[in-house]
Amino acid sequence: MNKEERRKLAKNGESQAASYLISVGYEIISKNYFSAYGEIDIIASKDKILSFIEVKTRNKKNISFDQALNSVTRSKQKKIKNTADIFLSNYDHYSSYYTRFDVIILLFDYHSKEFDLKHLKDAFC
16 A cells, blocks of 8 residues: 555545544544644544544554554654643633543455444543
8 A cells, every 4th residue: 555545544534533423422623633743633522521532544454453552652642642732722611621532443444445443532641
């Protein structure tokens, strides 16, 4: 898979993740929120919980859910946390919300053209 195909798969995965979140009652606050530290794929809220969500989309043939989760390294987690701090400092009306860091993993099956999705809440702190 070349770089353009990986980018396309990742964008499709982020769209699938956002659709899933909406279907289970989340409000999407932001997609692809950038700071000097990095990016948060999705910021969403539900029931006074503000979730900073990293989306990992992979080819189902080559990887498991656990392997995909392991790709959210400590370094990546730190970048997400720092970016979340920037977001919260810019949007103080979320200060009363509980915040957490989630990971949504999507494994794409090229044969069936379907995704298997796993939403890991409070995946790291």
